[in-house]
Amino acid sequence: KAGVTQTPRYLIKTRGQQVTLSCSPISGHRSVSWYQQTPGQGLQFLFEYFSETQRNKGNFPGRFSGRQFSNSRSEMNVSTLELGDSALYLCASSRVPGELFFGEGSRLTVL
């Protein structure tokens, strides 16, 4: 069974640009969550989608957005990038609440 796949794995952007990250969940998992991981703030919850609907949202500015497609694949978008957005962005899918299966992450560097 294929795991959670995130693309791209690494990317470099400059301030002011925007970025889109993609996540393909495990087959049969309808819930997809996104987290931001940084050395200073740790793991912070961004949002969670289920059946194309955003069920939960963390405390991030509106520049951070996401969506989920009918095949459960999800994307997150960050607009007007800031230096502080440099982080590892982790996607997780689940079938049972709390039992998250994480991808290897997309490491974003903003210059």
Place this chain on the structure above:
Amino acid sequence: AQSVAQPEDQVNVAEGNPLTVKCTYSVSGNPYLFWYVQYPNRGLQFLLKYITGDNLVKGSYGFEAEFNKSQTSFHLKKPSALVSDSALYFCAVRDDSSASKIIFGSGTRLSIRP
């Protein structure tokens, strides 16, 4: 609001010795607690969970966790540490407002010396 605290940034243990990684929680209702592990440059992996029932929960890779309601703790344990256990460990709790929102602690780096 739900939260978990991991009081130790780093834990160092000799191979073969027992290990404990500490976690305390704060919840308003019934606690739903989890442990995850992160190896270098990888995503997190689910280790175990406590929902209800026995206070000693067994998980992957020989790990177990002890739920203690009076001390509001959920410590991760292993009887005999391996060098390959060296990783970053996260305690987590389910948010009261939504079963699908998981809140993570700050993480504890476990280092096992040969």
